[in-house]
Amino acid sequence: MKNFQFESLPGRVLFGAGTLTEVSAELQALGARKALVIATADLAELAREVGALLGDLCAGIHAQAVQHIPYETVTEALSRVQSLDVDSLVAVGGGSSIGLAKAIALETSLPILAIPTTYAGSEMTPIWGITQNGVKKTGKNLIVKPKSVIYDSKLTVTLPVRLSVTSGMNAIAHCAEGLYAENANPIISLLAEDGIRALRASLPQICSNPNDEDARSEAQYGTWLGGTVLGSVGMALHHKLCHVLGGSYNLPHAETHTVVLPYAIWYNAGHAPEAMKALARALGSDVSDVAGSIYDLLKSMDAPTSLAEIGMKEKDLDAAAKLATQNPYYNPRPIDEKSIRQLLEYAYNGQRPV
Ligand code: NAD
Structure with missing residues (x-):
């Protein structure tokens, strides 16, 4: 066998149909009490459902993520994070929702709880990307890797x-x-x-x-x-x-x-x-x-x-x-x-x- 290096990345995964109901406990397990829920516009209703499950732990919904994470969307989201004074991010959706949460975490070090609804896989990586002036910059930083991931397959049934x-x-x-x-x-x-x-x-x-x-x-x-x-x-x-x-x-x-x-x-x-x-x-x-x-x-x-x-x-x-x-x-x-x-x-x- 060839010599190799292996490093396991930190993170928690909750897997299974119906596990979304655990979102509140999962957020509290991260020590968080005040989350901003992030999604793309067409998943706004799902974001509101997650907000309702979080109850008092939800400080607001920000359903304005777009693909490839334009820089302007990051600055807008950052001002929302500051004005609401949140201590965590809950990203619901695909690589675009999770990508916006990662861009915010890169600036703020806020922990992310990800609830993926596509098969892109961003929730398991420390990779971030932000597009500015038509150029997508990417990098790796463990701070953006979601601390906790809820894989609830029921949320993927609506994926065309x-x-x-x-x-x-x-x-x-x-x-x-x-x-x-x-x-x-x-x-x-x-x-x-x-x-x-x-x-x-x-x-x-x-x-x-x-x-x-x-x-x-x-x-x-x-x-x-x-x-x-x-x-x-x-x-x-x-x-x-x-x-x-x-x-x-x-x-x-x-x-x-x-x-x-x-x-x-x-x-x-x-x-x-x-x-x-x-x-x-x-x-x-x-x-x-x-x-x-x-x-x-x-x-x-x-x-x-x-x-x-x-x-x-x-x-x-x-x-x-x-x-x-x-x-x-x-x-x-x-x-x-x-x-x-x-x-x-x-x-x-x-x-x-x-
Ligand atoms: P996406 O997040 O842009 O979602 C595509 C569309 O599907 C959106 O309109 C979204 O609202 C909708 N959608 C998502 N889940 C749905 C559901 N369950 N039911 C109905 N509609 C749903 O697409 P994606 O392919 O998940 O992510 C692409 C982006 O993620 C790209 O910007 C890519 O570069 C990035 N990405 C990053 C990583 C990483 O590790 N950083 C990994 C993979 C992809």
């Missing part, structure tokens, strides 16, 4: 099927890249493989029946593992491409992860044999056709498979390839602009990777 699938593929992408991370280790690889297995099994069931509580629960379990992988080891080409495509061409986060994944895996396949074996086991696919089997899975769930269909312009492919190869970063297969341009073209056209 298309978003469930694409968000679930986002979680699979965290697991897949964790398997060939520069600092991969056997503990995180176990989590990654089981995360892929759980999501591979549950996402098609959610497509057939979005109200399937067991499938929702299993997808959330895979999400937890995916978030843990993302928070624990480094990511590679796939995440870099998605960061460039989302940040510079404003492509939707989860859909971009969905479309790019088969191509990133195809690109790396010959350079990460152990990761491909784990992926094949978890996906139930042939080890020589892991990328193709992810593509087939997407097709079977009516998920997007080309960058063209999610808003990428062909004229931007050259610049995207340049941006994605500008700063050297770890990837099992070396990166060069010509090869990445070719990968992006395949992904743009949506042809099955072989």
